Amino acid sequence: MNHLSQKQKVTVMIALMAAMFFAAINQTLVSTAMPRIIAILGGMEYYSWVITVFMLMSTISTVLVGKLSDIYGRKPFLLGGIVIFMIGSFLTGLSTDIYQMIIFRAIQGVGAGVLMSTTVTAVGDLFAPRERAKWTGIMMAIFGFSSILGPTLGGVMIDHMAWKWLFWSFLPLGVVAFVMIWRMFPKTARVSSESIDYWGSLVLSASIVSLLLGFSWAGNKYAWGSERIIGLFAAAVVGIVILVFIERKAKSPVLPLSLFKNSIVTLSNSVGFLMNAGMMGAMIYLPFFVQGVEGLTPTQSGFVNIPMSLTMIVLSTLVGRWISKSGKYKRFALIGVAIMVISLVMMAYMNSVAMAVASMAVFGVGLGLSMSVFTLTVQNALPPSQLGVATATSTLFRNLGGTIGIAIFGSVMNSAMTRNLEKAISSGSAVDLSQASPDTAAQLTQLLDPRSLMNQPLLKDIQSKLPEQDQSLYTQMMDMLRSVLGDTLSTVFLLGAVLVAIGLVLTFFLKEIPLRSNNEQQQNQSEEEHVDKLQKSAAH
Incomplete structure (x- = not known):
């Protein structure tokens, strides 16, 4: 797309930003509301699956579309991603049980993987790495803005209207994004020499x-x-x-093995894997602390995410400009990942809403400094002809990290919760229901799972049915469950800190090579020649 004028490129970027915002707002909108939605549908034990299946399908579609978009161009996949995501969102809103939601979230995930990966790749088509850093920062800021609006709005909506509207309310924006991409994004000719693997x-x-x-x-x-x-x-x-x-x-591998001979690509993808694993632990399980341990509503829980989003918006925008100006990026990666480790340790020891807000603000600083760097390093380390597969591989490892991270955190949380609950019961801190009436005992027995703290309507219903003399038993039960859940979440957040800390160590070994200022440069050279020339220029 180097034949486009700067004005035309900016116009295309507006269309891409609309598509990015559509995908991002629909994901962040349900983040704080998902525990309540699952509690309503039933099947809280499948909570992690609703997230995992989305990431699973997103991961598969991401890596497949990378090579295909190199062959057929980005436009058909941008349009297809929007349509599939809209269909998945609409069907998810029709779910009547947890199993339907899992299936429809899978469709959503396919659309999200296609759309998000192709959007990032299209930015690479438009701009050379040096200038691309600035626009990548802006795209991150858009995601950050959706992270402010989404959770807060999602919390308000789940408190005041049917949950299906969380999946339906922004569908008109998808139509707008589709029309903008259709009209503004230029067509590209198919690479006829390429075959599909x-x-x-x-x-x-x-x-x-x-x-x-x-x-x-x-x-x-x-x-x-x-x-x-x-x-x-x-x-x-x-x-x-x-x-x-x-x-x-x-002849044309979907995942070229030559990519993994490049140390920059391998290290960047490894760090991206670990960062996303730790990040998902924070993003998925922080609402359990805010809503479960601290007893806030989903609306209030959404406000806790605002400081993180604000700091991420500011830092990602500034870092994009700083990288474009200096051509240096490693310092931002190191500082950002280190700050993420600090924030996860803060979460492990938080004991108040104020501490949660502070830890999320620090987490946002780390994300803003480092999140966009590792995709940029991969794109810069490979020739422009491999832009699609390079971006898809980077996104693949991030998604794998997020998905495997969620699975591991879910397993750790379940086992730690069982262990902590048994410990609380054996230590005598559990509620003695032997003196309660049969009805009260039956009601309170329903709550012998710390995850029931997420279902506030159920808690209020049970509390309202208990006689006055048994209200103290309810209070004791809540205190015990909050203590068990808090201890369990500390284990989860410490695990996240360990994973990101490993990523920090790997970042020290990342080679820094100059960011290209021309997308035509090295177009026909092999990956090894391309990187060798950049490294020689860095030495001089």
């Missing part, structure tokens, strides 16, 4: 599914050492081995 795509998808199902079910639905879990992991390993043989011989 069908077998590689099939084996890669099967391997990802096996791997993520194994992590999602292990320690939750099945024991880690069960035959089913071992079988899934074994299938994933066999699939990866087969994939390597296929990709070696493929």
